[in-house]
Amino acid sequence: MNYLKNYNINDEQISNIEKAISNYEVNKDIFIYDPEKIMDILNLFLEIGVTNLYEIIIANPTMFCDTVASIRERIDKYPNKIELAKLLNEDAMNLSLVGLL
Numbered sequence: 001m002n003y004l005k006n007y008n009i010n011d012e013q014i015s016n017i018e019k020a021i022s023n024y025e026v027n028k029d030i031f032i033y034d035p036e037k038i039m040d041i042l043n044l045f046l047e048i049g050v051t052n053l054y055e056i057i058i059a060n061p062t063m064f065c066d067t068v069a070s071i072r073e074r075i076d077k078y079p080n081k082i083e084l085a086k087l088l089n090e091d092a093m094n095l096s097l098v099g100l101l
Contacts, residue, residue, distance in 0.1 A: 003035045007042055007053045017057050026061045040068045044075055049085030052092060059092035063100045074098040 001014050009017070021028050031038055041064055042053050050056060057064075063071065078084045078098050087094040095101040 001031055001035075003039060004057075006039075007046075009054050009057075013054045017054070017061065020058050021061050024061050026065065030064055031061075037068060038064055041071055044068070044072055045085075045088070048075065048081040050088045052089050055092035056088065056095065059095055060101050063095070071100065074100060 001017065004014055004017070017031075018028070021031060042056075045053060045056055075081070075084070075098055084094075084097065087097060093101060
């Protein structure tokens, strides 16, 4: 999962993500064998200005089992992307605002 380092996620945080994946019983293979999908989803958040990607992953690693298109659709339904990014940067639990928590 070293590709996560491209998103300013360090080794300790990657270890914490691995623990969260286990705790949520998420199929770790998605993170290992489909990094393109994980990066596409993280890039969706970056596009709107979300910077706390580590917290986003930890808040709900199960969302990465969803499709990129479905996550994009949920984000796109929120009327104000700048406000959404601000709220997500303040607290990753605000993923609930777009049905991702």
